[in-house]
Structures are given as C-alpha cells and as structure tokens.
Amino acid sequence: MSDSAFDNAGFSTKAIHAGYDPDPQTGAVNVPIYTSSTFMQDGVGGMRNGYEYARTGNPTRAALEANIAAIEAGQFGRAFSSGMAATDCTLRTVLRPGDHLVIPNDAYGGTFRLIDKVFKHWGIEHSVAAVSDPDAVRAAMRPNTKLVWVETPTNPLLNIGDIAALADIAHESGAKLVVDNTFASPYLQQPITLGADIVLHSTTKYLGGHSDVVGGALVTNDEELHAGFGFLQNGAGAVPGPMDCYLTLRGIKTLAIRMERHSDNAEKIADFLVGHSAVSQVIYPGLESHPGHKVAEKQMRRFGGMLSVRLHGGADAARELCAGTKVFTLAESLGGVESLIEHPAAMTHASTEGSELEVPADLVRLSVGIEDIEDLLADLEQALG
Incomplete structure (x- = not known):
C-alpha cells in the first residue's frame, strides 16, 4: 500500500506501516537492511529509483524518513546520524551570518553549546526567552530574527510552550519556528499541526526507545526547507547507517x-x-x-x-x-x-x-x-x- 493509503489511519497503524510496502520480490514484512554503499546504474546517470550512493540516499533510510514524516503529520522527513546533526543542519539551512535566533532559557545543553560556542563565532546572534511566556518570546524578537527555537516540554525544567501562539509570533516577524519534540514524541504531540515549520527529534530517545541506536530527524511541510536539509544531509554527510535506520523503525512500531x-x-x-x-x-x-x-x-x-x-x-x-x-x-x-x-x-x-x-x-x-x-x-x- 502507498503512504497515501494511511493518510487517515490511526497513529499506531501509521507507525507500523507507513514508509514501506512488503518487498514484492520476497514478501519481507520488515524493511530490508540495505548495506550497499553504492548502486548500479543503467547507463551513465541512469539511476534505479533515484539511488546512486548511500550517503545521498539509501532505501532503508528512505523508509524511515517517510515513516517519521507520517507519524509527525508532515510531508517531508530527513534522517541524520544524531539529534545534534539534525540541529546543526537546521541552523545552517535557515541562518546566515548576521541573523538572530531566540532559544529557550532552559534549552538542552548540547543545543546551547553548539549555538553559543560555534555559531556565535560565525556571526549568528542569539537571545534567550522563556518559552512558557509568549510575551517574553515576542520581546526577544529582532528585525534580523530568522528562527525561534522551542523545546516543549523543555529539557530539563519541563516548561511548556504554547506551540500555536509561538508559531504566530515567529511568523509575524517572518521567522521560522522549530520545535524540538524529543521529550514528547510524535505520539503525544504533533507540532506541525499547531503551526511549527520544522520538527526536530533525537531519534535516539523515544522513537528508537531501547537505548541501542543514535540518530536524529527533521520533518517539515516546506518544500524549500526540505531541499535545503537534503543538500546538507548529502553535502555534509551526517547520515545514519542502514542498521541504525532499521533499529529506529523497529522502535517506532511500539511507540x-x-x-x-x-x-x-x-x-x-x-x-x-x-x-x-x-x-x-x-x-x-x-x-x-x-x-x-x-x-x-x-x-x-x-x-x-x-x-x-x-x-x-x-x-x-x-x-x-x-x-x-x-x-x-x-x-x-x-x-x-x-x-x-x-x-x-x-x-x-x-x-x-x-x-x-x-x-x-x-x-x-x-x-x-x-x-x-x-x-x-x-x-x-x-x-x-
């Protein structure tokens, strides 16, 4: 069945089935682990189903990306080697030197470290605000604000941001809203349905669910953002291996x-x-x-x-x-x-x-x-x- 067949399905049905049809050759119910690093071409440039080199694309990874997009109620998904790789991709896709972003006043330490110790030296400015206070977020916005970064619940103080209200604040200023949905998981919360432009996951956590795989993901409905994520995913190469993708898919089935x-x-x-x-x-x-x-x-x-x-x-x-x-x-x-x-x-x-x-x-x-x-x-x- 195509992914569109699950558009109106329940969450667990999507989690189990979206992204993969049983293999027509063998009938394999689970997605195969495609370990090949390269793919045969039918003549120069004649790629089969778009696959040429495993950093650029891999069938196991493609199944995971489609699955995560489906359970987040989004159109496009990208998988990464870690949540921090997904974070880095988001920042580099959306921001340019001279831009500004707003981050939570109790954000995950790794997110803060990357922004404060790396992106600050590339000319990216940031301000902190309590995501639980929309007025504080609005006050932190600047003319050059391009991104509002939200965790809800936050890590580790479990503050709650009103995603719909924060999306309105970001969009009024022409900024994008990214929601780190790691703590909640797509089962508990779907930020895109509330107005978020980007949803980020450390799939290491609830999506994998068994402390046996490291990964990250981005989901969006924005075709331009999706293309930008794909460019950096391939160009920078922070991609998950096929076994990582398989383990994450296995975890999602019981989310x-x-x-x-x-x-x-x-x-x-x-x-x-x-x-x-x-x-x-x-x-x-x-x-x-x-x-x-x-x-x-x-x-x-x-x-x-x-x-x-x-x-x-x-x-x-x-x-x-x-x-x-x-x-x-x-x-x-x-x-x-x-x-x-x-x-x-x-x-x-x-x-x-x-x-x-x-x-x-x-x-x-x-x-x-x-x-x-x-x-x-x-x-x-x-x-x-």
Missing part, C-alpha cells in the same frame, strides 16, 4: 504503547514524590500545580515520561539520590524502556554553567521507563531515605 506506559508510570511517580519530605518541588506537566498544565493538556495527548525534582538537601542530596538508586540507572540520555536518573548540572547541561541557562544544582531528572511501577516506587523510596 504508542510504550508512551502510554511511560506516562502511566511517570504520573504515579510524580504523585509519590509530591508528598515526600526530601523533595522541595516536583516538575511534571501532568500535575495540576504545574504552570503549563493547561497548555500541555490542550496540545498533548498525555504528559510523557520525563519529570524533574528539586531536593531540600541541595546539590549534595541530588548527587546522593543519583548514586542511591538500583532500578533507575545513573546515565545520560532518556526515552528508553529502562528508567534513567541523572544530575543535569554536572552531566547533560554542564555546558550551561555560568550562563543564563544554568541548571539548579539541586535538580535531578528522571526518565521513567516501563518497568513495574511498584519496583520503581520502592527504588526511589529507599534512595531518598
């Missing part, structure tokens, strides 16, 4: 049921931590006390598997909690089936130290997995003491 379990577990853990004497604040969009709860409720299917806590005991208590869990594994990254715990100030967000984006030292971030909730709660209870 919906995994996200439901992630959300179930995170909600129960948030409720448990709210009442714990060692915890000064629980940051989770699913709590009615969260300032972005109503916006999240409006634009998300559920509230996801990520939550953060702040501890009365400060940085020492945060480190002790990270060291004290047995089911939660101390590690960077997120979105896998296993639960992870980390200290952002010293790990994923160390690059923000001393900046406007510096992360509180008493903050601990949890990526809640799909283990039995009783085991997760018992682990946190013993680690908190």
